[in-house]
Amino acid sequence: MLLVHLTLDPPAGGESLPHDTGSLIRACATREDGLEHVSVHAAATPWPVVGVFLGRTDLASAEATAERLWRRAVARRPRLAAWRLRRAEVPLLRPELLRPDGGET
Numbered sequence: 636m637l638l639v640h641l642t643l644d645p646p647a648g649g650e651s652l653p654h655d656t657g658s659l660i661r662a663c664a665t666r667e668d669g670l671e672h673v674s675v676h677a678a679a680t681p682w683p684v685v686g687v688f689l690g691r692t693d694l695a696s697a698e699a700t701a702e703r704l705w706r707r708a709v710a711r712r713p714r715l716a717a718w719r720l721r722r723a724e725v726p727l728l729r730p731e732l733l734r735p736d737g738g739e740t
Contacts, residue, residue: 636638636671639701640726641685647719653678653715656685658706663707668700682721698723 638672653659664670669690676684687704688693691697702723709715 637691637697637698639687639689639723641687641701641705641723642721643683643685644673644721645683650717652683652718653712656715659689659708659712659715660685663704663711665715668704670704683718694695694725715728718719 644685645652652675654679657675660673661670670687671690672686672688674686674688676686685705687701689697689700691700702720705723726731
């Protein structure tokens, strides 16, 4: 399973991301998409992030699938088009930064 972050630019008016964005994305998924979970972080700074967990092993495929899910959600709810998709990417983490002592795993 891979996590893809959909990073969004909010509209100029400061409108909040709709509360049902996660449900909408889930409703747009097909079995072939392999969607496992959606997590919305509307207050994340500097940009809101939607985490899309997909049953994929290939980075490019997961990122393309997450972007397609976002486009489908926008097609169903056109006012989401005000939220520009900055990027759809798997966040790459350095394991040594995840340990409290900074040591190797």
